[in-house]
Amino acid sequence: MIPKHAQSLPKAAKKVWLMYDMIALLVLLAIGLITNIFLKFNGYNPLTIGVNVLFGFILLLIIGNAILIPYRYRFHKYLLQQEAISIYKGFFLRKSETIPLNRIQNVDTVQGPILKIYHLQNVSIVTAAHAFKIATINEDVAQYLRDQLITAARQAREVDTDD
Amino acid sequence: MTDRQHQPKIAILSESIAVIRMIIFPAFLIFFKGDNRWQMQLLIVIGMLSLSLIFGILNWWFFVYEITPHEISLTQGIFVKKRAHITFERVQTITRTQPIYFQPFEVFKVSIETSGKKDDKLEFKALLLPQIEAIEALRKQAQTKSSDHTTKLVSHKVDAQYQINNHDLCVYALTSLGSLGTVGVLFATLTTVNEFFPKWFQNDLDNWINNQTFEIYAALILAAVIIGFFGAFMRLYNRYFQFTIFRTGAHLNITRGLLTKQNMQLRISRIQAIHYEQSLLRRLVHLVSVNVLLASSVVDKDDQTKQTRIMPVVKENETTNVLQRFLPKYHFLRPQKAPTVSRSSIYQLRYIFVLDCLGIGIAFVLYRLIEYITNMNVPHELPILSLIVVVIFCYSLMATYVKMLDQAICFDADYLIIQTSLSFTKHTYFIPREKIQGFETAQSCFMVNKKAQHLTIILRDSDSTQHVTLRYLKQSEIHKIENWVTRVK
Numbered sequence A: 001m002i003p004k005h006a007q008s009l010p011k012a013a014k015k016v017w018l019m020y021d022m023i024a025l026l027v028l029l030a031i032g033l034i035t036n037i038f039l040k041f042n043g044y045n046p047l048t049i050g051v052n053v054l055f056g057f058i059l060l061l062i063i064g065n066a067i068l069i070p071y072r073y074r075f076h077k078y079l080l081q082q083e084a085i086s087i088y089k090g091f092f093l094r095k096s097e098t099i100p101l102n103r104i105q106n107v108d109t110v111q112g113p114i115l116k117i118y119h120l121q122n123v124s125i126v127t128a129a130h131a132f133k134i135a136t137i138n139e140d141v142a143q144y145l146r147d148q149l150i151t152a153a154r155q156a157r158e159v160d161t162d163d
Numbered sequence B: 001m002t003d004r005q006h007q008p009k010i011a012i013l014s015e016s017i018a019v020i021r022m023i024i025f026p027a028f029l030i031f032f033k034g035d036n037r038w039q040m041q042l043l044i045v046i047g048m049l050s051l052s053l054i055f056g057i058l059n060w061w062f063f064v065y066e067i068t069p070h071e072i073s074l075t076q077g078i079f080v081k082k083r084a085h086i087t088f089e090r091v092q093t094i095t096r097t098q099p100i101y102f103q104p105f106e107v108f109k110v111s112i113e114t115s116g117k118k119d120d121k122l123e124f125k126a127l128l129l130p131q132i133e134a135i136e137a138l139r140k141q142a143q144t145k146s147s148d149h150t151t152k153l154v155s156h157k158v159d160a161q162y163q164i165n166n167h168d169l170c171v172y173a174l175t176s177l178g179s180l181g182t183v184g185v186l187f188a189t190l191t192t193v194n195e196f197f198p199k200w201f202q203n204d205l206d207n208w209i210n211n212q213t214f215e216i217y218a219a220l221i222l223a224a225v226i227i228g229f230f231g232a233f234m235r236l237y238n239r240y241f242q243f244t245i246f247r248t249g250a251h252l253n254i255t256r257g258l259l260t261k262q263n264m265q266l267r268i269s270r271i272q273a274i275h276y277e278q279s280l281l282r283r284l285v286h287l288v289s290v291n292v293l294l295a296s297s298v299v300d301k302d303d304q305t306k307q308t309r310i311m312p313v314v315k316e317n318e319t320t321n322v323l324q325r326f327l328p329k330y331h332f333l334r335p336q337k338a339p340t341v342s343r344s345s346i347y348q349l350r351y352i353f354v355l356d357c358l359g360i361g362i363a364f365v366l367y368r369l370i371e372y373i374t375n376m377n378v379p380h381e382l383p384i385l386s387l388i389v390v391v392i393f394c395y396s397l398m399a400t401y402v403k404m405l406d407q408a409i410c411f412d413a414d415y416l417i418i419q420t421s422l423s424f425t426k427h428t429y430f431i432p433r434e435k436i437q438g439f440e441t442a443q444s445c446f447m448v449n450k451k452a453q454h455l456t457i458i459l460r461d462s463d464s465t466q467h468v469t470l471r472y473l474k475q476s477e478i479h480k481i482e483n484w485v486t487r488v489k
Helices: A012-038 A047-069 A069-074 A114-119 A139-158 B013-031 B038-061 B100-104 B131-141 B146-150 B166-174 B178-194 B200-210 B212-242 B278-285 B314-327 B344-374 B382-406 B475-486
Strands: A076-080 A084-089 A094-100 A106-110 A120-126 A131-138 B064-067 B069-078 B082-087 B091-098 B107-114 B121-128 B162-165 B242-247 B250-254 B261-267 B271-278 B287-294 B309-315 B408-410 B415-422 B424-430 B436-444 B452-461 B462-475
Touching: A012 A047, A012 A069, A012 A114, A012 A131, A012 B107, A047 A069, A076 A139, A094 B475, A106 A139, A131 A139, B013 B038, B013 B100, B013 B121, B064 B212, B091 B131, B091 B452, B100 B107, B107 B131, B121 B131, B131 B261, B146 B462, B162 B314, B166 B212, B166 B287, B166 B309, B242 B314, B250 B309, B271 B314, B271 B452, B278 B287, B278 B344, B287 B314, B287 B452, B309 B314, B344 B382, B344 B462, B382 B415, B382 B462, B408 B475, B415 B462, B415 B475, B436 B475, B452 B475, B462 B475
Parallel strands: none
Antiparallel strands: A076 A084, A084 A094, A094 B436, A106 A120, A120 A131, B064 B069, B069 B082, B091 B107, B091 B261, B107 B121, B162 B242, B242 B250, B250 B261, B271 B287, B271 B424, B287 B309, B408 B415, B415 B424, B436 B452, B452 B462
């Protein structure tokens, strides 16, 4: 399903995703600790049990997400063609999303502190109806992609209908 | 064109009513739950009215607008100033609404929407008819293109007109299932209001209800359904009374309403898609409702629907002929049965069956947990639970089977037509190619060998997104659609 010439994300993306998961894990542990201090670590209180079960469930989700990083990375690709841009995700559940270039309204690039360390950026492609994100790509590729998309969208719009 | 000006003074009434609506609930609470002396209650009423009048006047005073040939701009807000400018070229719809209390003054509430998101619209609390007509004329002028003159889309005469007759309106109201919702609203209102009654009255009412026979309960439920049905009928009759749509050149004009009159104007090319809707009841009597998806934040405040109805009800076999007069560029082709893989219905039924089992399993575990914690004892538990499970399975599997039968698609050079159904309601979309914002495909690893994929078309609907999905299509057919959508026009 994924075309052979689709682009992979840079390898640093795996490190960034792992850092995101670590931060989420630390935040969850901190909240869990504070909540248990308020609940006085009372193991017989149904509220304490309920809250800890919930935290445990979220913890498993975060750990699962971290374990699946190599899988997500392997099957996360994008492809810029002459008339459309596509993004592909997943192997067990394969999803693709495509936007014709002449529907693009604007292209935003976002770079948080972690992305900055690894010289990566998120590119957000916005249409009249929704936004579509290519996460964690190299700064120069993001800039190139942004220029390409805007140029292509402008050319396409010149031959587009009104409205 | 004009200097900065205020709205007509009648806008103070509308502003005051808006403030009353905002503070009525807390005032209601204080009125009934606070000091019960009549002097205090009178003071609360006077205070509420004075407050709303003061804020009404202030809101009116700080609302100033200016119209130039190219744009309309306004400044509003007492503490937080909001300035907005909208060029007439970008206007998607102009909606004027006339509540019953505005009818003697010949003024209208006006909402001007663009394709921006929620906050990107101008709302006037009251404008005189000549002022509105001037705005509408400027919009038309700004949106009339030179190509319109050559293609004869500039016209001041009415090219097509349709007005709903009383018989059709009654059929529409009768085939609406809104009555069940009305019963729910009635019940919720009664429960809320009950809390404000004196304790002795609440106790007497509870006693009376608890000591009735089965026949009385049945009669009460029947009465509630009849009242709900009548309420829903009147609501729809009021909303679509004298519903009229007419086309002048490239613009549509829709008027409707008995107590609250509404008028909407839009340019046809701004329509994102045409949507036929056919509930189970209307399928049986071969009637269709027609909506349009617009790229503006226009919302029907009565039922919070985002889509704009352009034909409340029309006979199924006449739909194309009637609509073609209003939307001459549209191709109303009949979609062909979707090119699904063989046994697609079985795959979808199996998927829904597994989902049902999962949902019911989780619900059952939660129910047992609550039962254990609260020591709850439900009489006839097994038959009731079994009945619920059977109803859920039957409903979801039948709806899924109908959905798979209803799936249809076709496209020509300019239009994509997709038909699907949800909970027995059939939806058909006629989508111009340039209005498709994108598409998604999904495929589980079990579908790879069958070469099947789900296809979702993404459309703009109001200020959000509409996803239209067809399930278990042949991969090769999806590639054809992908190529067709991405081909730059």
